[in-house]
Amino acid sequence: MSAVPQSASSPTETFTAGAKIPLKMKAWVYEDFGDVNVLRLDETVSVPEIRDDQVLIKVIAAALNPVDYKRRQGWFKATDSPFPIVPGYDVAGVVVKVGSKVKILKEGDEVYGDINEAGLNNPKQFGSLAEYTAVEEKLLAIKPANFDFPSAAGLPLAIETAYEGLERAGFSSGKSILVLGGAGGVGSHAIQLAKHVYGASKVAATSSTGKLELLKSLGADFAIDYTKENFEELPEKFDVVYDAVGLEEKAAKAVKEDGVVVAIVGPVSPPGFFFVLTADGAYLTKLAPFLENGKIKPLNDPKSPFPFSKVVDAFIYLETGRATGKVIIFPIP
Structure with a gap:
């Protein structure tokens, strides 16, 4: 794929x-x-x-x-x-x-x-x-x-949601991120945006076994098979955990002490937040250069x-x- x-x-x-x-x-x-x-x-x-x-x-x-x-x-x-x-x-x-x-x-x-x-x-x-x-x-x-x-x-809905979540989280160059549900609509764009637009230091993402290579092709440095590994038990923690699947409690265990969890499926406790996209065509216009040059697919x-x-x-x-x-x-x- x-x-x-x-x-x-x-x-x-x-x-x-x-x-x-x-x-x-x-x-x-x-x-x-x-x-x-x-x-x-x-x-x-x-x-x-x-x-x-x-x-x-x-x-x-x-x-x-x-x-x-x-x-x-x-x-x-x-x-x-x-x-x-x-x-x-x-x-x-x-x-x-x-x-x-x-x-x-x-x-x-x-x-x-x-x-x-x-x-x-x-x-x-x-x-x-x-x-x-x-x-x-x-x-x-x-x-x-x-x-x-x-x-x-x-x-539109997926990439705008990914973008708004990263913006609200204050994501920036040099930060690390873990994307839960990396093969989904929002998750796949969160990977690409973090890597190719924001300049993340490390991008990790979860999926089932058959989609790990897809995650890497999108820009993930580290692909985690959620059917075999418990991401929340990994020794490495992340500046941002983008939860696109609804695993808020586990997500909170994977974030650094001064990091943040972004949730789009259900409520999350601090240090995290839940949000619903406010659609805006300006997001698409701003990202157009990355779409046109093939950085984001x-x-x-x-x-x-x-x-x-x-x-x-x-x-x-x-x-x-x-x-x-x-x-x-x-x-x-």
Whole structure:
């Protein structure tokens, strides 16, 4: 397994500028919380209207994240949007309409981003698993020219979460880090960012046996097989432990006395913190040079992409917890 190659856009990914925007679209929806059986493909969903600060995107590719199935299962129903819900946070596509207060983006721009600024608080009713979605300009960035749409779709939520966590932790050149769940979406980017952007002195990461070489290819100096070793018992401790899997108590045993644990799955005691991403297209723009020069590569699961008609299968696979990197949906009609 390795990071997905960057390739040129194929003809199936293009959208003709100036094409008429329909009134109705195909979208995956659910009208109650539950397992994958609540999902259904609806061909009569209204194309969302845009606000002044938004653009309408013709969706070319999307990606699934654990938050998508946790949301569908009702984990944060108290702060969710009303039914029917079109799921999907990550998007890559083409701008086909712009609001009156949009300052930079224009029709025809190829963009990508995480469409929900506050992932757990009032996420959009109409997400990215649809032919069109409306998104605030500030949440988007221009797609790197060397990435195709499926590769770009897998980046936003994961790489932004990895980046924000490292920033909040005060990570910097010369510091060491242990990434728990290094083969996942967030973990794989935390490895690459720590190594190639921040200049970490040492990057260690955990995975199962079959993914150790992948961790090394991403930039890990030390790959730990969690099925054979207890990372918290290692004599070496780290300046930062980035916990992307929910092992907060063990993570606290692997960090230096003056270090910090970054947690994205559940609460953690000091010296650590839990956070939920505040999505920002500026993160993607800031990291663009590292994406364009190949220092940071997207990591999409080998079973990807799943076609739009197989979204249920994609969710079933993601929910096994065995995915490597991101699960991509492409093409989207």
